[in-house]
Amino acid sequence: MADSLMLLDGASLWFRSFYALPEKMTAPDGRPVNALRGFIDTIANLVTRENPSRLVVCLDLDWRPAFRTDLIPSYKAHRVAEAAELGADTTGIGGPAVDVEEVPDTLTPQVDMILAVLAAAGIATSGALGCEADDVIGTLAFAEADDPVVVVSGDRDLLQVVADDPVAVRVLYVGRGLAKAEMMGPAEVAAKYAVPVERAGLAYAEMSMLRGDPSDGLPGVPGIGEKTAATLISEYGSLDALQSAAADPASGVPTRARKSLAASVDYLSAARTVVFVRTDAETIDSGQDVLPTQPADPVALAALIEELGIGASVGRLAKALSWEIAG
Numbered sequence: 001m002a003d004s005l006m007l008l009d010g011a012s013l014w015f016r017s018f019y020a021l022p023e024k025m026t027a028p029d030g031r032p033v034n035a036l037r038g039f040i041d042t043i044a045n046l047v048t049r050e051n052p053s054r055l056v057v058c059l060d061l062d063w064r065p066a067f068r069t070d071l072i073p074s075y076k077a078h079r080v081a082e083a084a085e086l087g088a089d090t091t092g093i094g095g096p097a098v099d100v101e102e103v104p105d106t107l108t109p110q111v112d113m114i115l116a117v118l119a120a121a122g123i124a125t126s127g128a129l130g131c132e133a134d135d136v137i138g139t140l141a142f143a144e145a146d147d148p149v150v151v152v153s154g155d156r157d158l159l160q161v162v163a164d165d166p167v168a169v170r171v172l173y174v175g176r177g178l179a180k181a182e183m184m185g186p187a188e189v190a191a192k193y194a195v196p197v198e199r200a201g202l203a204y205a206e207m208s209m210l211r212g213d214p215s216d217g218l219p220g221v222p223g224i225g226e227k228t229a230a231t232l233i234s235e236y237g238s239l240d241a242l243q244s245a246a247a248d249p250a251s252g253v254p255t256r257a258r259k260s261l262a263a264s265v266d267y268l269s270a271a272r273t274v275v276f277v278r279t280d281a282e283t284i285d286s287g288q289d290v291l292p293t294q295p296a297d298p299v300a301l302a303a304l305i306e307e308l309g310i311g312a313s314v315g316r317l318a319k320a321l322s323w324e325i326a327g
Contacts, residue, residue, distance in 0.1 A: 005052065027310075065132060137277065139279050140283065149168070160205035206233055301314065
């Protein structure tokens, strides 16, 4: 895909790398580097597979933003409770710190390693204060007016960014691994989740608000599961239209759903801000997003290769980027 922008959901991908590879993969000094090696290999595989001209690794600078928790306090609250109980870092500084079960102590230091390798390689990163990586991805995808965009994530929430206009925005969903990745656009999202194709991304997000998401602490509307949510969104076209119809006694909204929607007005108002990704985040970018034709800092990269024992993975990245790495 010539002249395209690839946006990586950094935390989603290095979590998957960590759990996919054994911790016995270590640096010469014994530190685990399984997430680091897997993440570098993932970038190499993606670049080879999709051939983007630009790439950005998007970061969580705040994995549980106040603008979301102020509206729905339960948003990811179960993760905070588990982390606090076990004395884990819940700040999110330096990486996606969530509960201890999901973020073992051996992953946290590898995030710093990953960022160091990306900087030495010259691969761009982007974050936004008070925002999640999803918001960074939403902002960069929304702002792109020239090149097709491919978002890579294992998080279905990002299916909401798919679009055909002004540029094609696709989500390479890797929830079942890269080998079974699905390239999702509006047509694919509409077909898989039975939502209107003309606004498939937004409709998917609205369906998510209705059905809820226990993994994110979103309660949803009582009595409305995924199938009912998709049916209602498809029939009425949008969440706004559905709520207007539910408020009209003459409409055909089923009685049970009508009552549940009426009782959930405040939740649905808040959920719009919580579930929709931002498209106006003030991003902090590390540099140009064009894929580097050579390492930004060859000396630093060589030192990291020696220190961390990642020569094979960096070699694969170098091959994907058409570099030559000495030593």
